[in-house]
Amino acid sequence: MVKPHIHTLIRSRRRTICLTITENAQVVVKAPFWITARYIEDFMNKKQNWIIKKLEAIKERPKAKIKEYENGEEFLYLGKVYNLRIVPSRIPVKLKDELEISTNVWPKHKEAVKIWYQEEAAKIIGDRCAYFSEIMDCEPVSIRISNATRRWGSCSARGKLNFSWRLVMAPIEILDYVVVHELAHLHELNHSRRFWAKVKSVLPDYKEKQKWLRKNEPLLSL
Numbered sequence: 001m002v003k004p005h006i007h008t009l010i011r012s013r014r015r016t017i018c019l020t021i022t023e024n025a026q027v028v029v030k031a032p033f034w035i036t037a038r039y040i041e042d043f044m045n046k047k048q049n050w051i052i053k054k055l056e057a058i059k060e061r062p063k064a065k066i067k068e069y070e071n072g073e074e075f076l077y078l079g080k081v082y083n084l085r086i087v088p089s090r091i092p093v094k095l096k097d098e099l100e101i102s103t104n105v106w107p108k109h110k111e112a113v114k115i116w117y118q119e120e121a122a123k124i125i126g127d128r129c130a131y132f133s134e135i136m137d138c139e140p141v142s143i144r145i146s147n148a149t150r151r152w153g154s155c156s157a158r159g160k161l162n163f164s165w166r167l168v169m170a171p172i173e174i175l176d177y178v179v180v181h182e183l184a185h186l187h188e189l190n191h192s193r194r195f196w197a198k199v200k201s202v203l204p205d206y207k208e209k210q211k212w213l214r215k216n217e218p219l220l221s222l
């Protein structure tokens, strides 16, 4: 294994040294002005195994293919793969054995597919929120479907929940994890031990779901 090196070194008035690996496998080190190059080198040596592990995990992640919207192309819906089929139809987008897109929607086909996913997400996430709200004895003030890319869900201090429509591409148990996570914030607006205990009481294997999301995140996109 090649020794990892720093892609970006940012010096600032910060007080501690910090290391992050970006989504595209770049090693970023933030360091105070006063820290020597030697110190940074030692720091990198100490962190070497951790960095290598992280970089390998990024390499193993499935890569998202840019969609061309051609017949036979694969689209995910609730964790299942559907092939795209371009058909003459009055309905813009419809899911059968395949994901059917009407010839009429061109050239706004991308928008049409996105709208369809958003509508599906609103229905399914709404249903799952209702189901788990009852189990968890809580009630969100509102549920909104967002366009967020890196954030699957959020919960405001006032109890408003947001969910990314991209979740509807994931298997239902993964979507459920994000729903349960955000609903648990209605009890605990933090990531304390009590919060995770709450999540675990509903989904004992939630850690597996987290892992799945981290690994497969690139697939949940158009």
Ligand SMILES: [Zn+2]
Pocket (backbone or CB within 6 Å): 181, 185, 190, 191
């Ligand atoms: Zn959270």
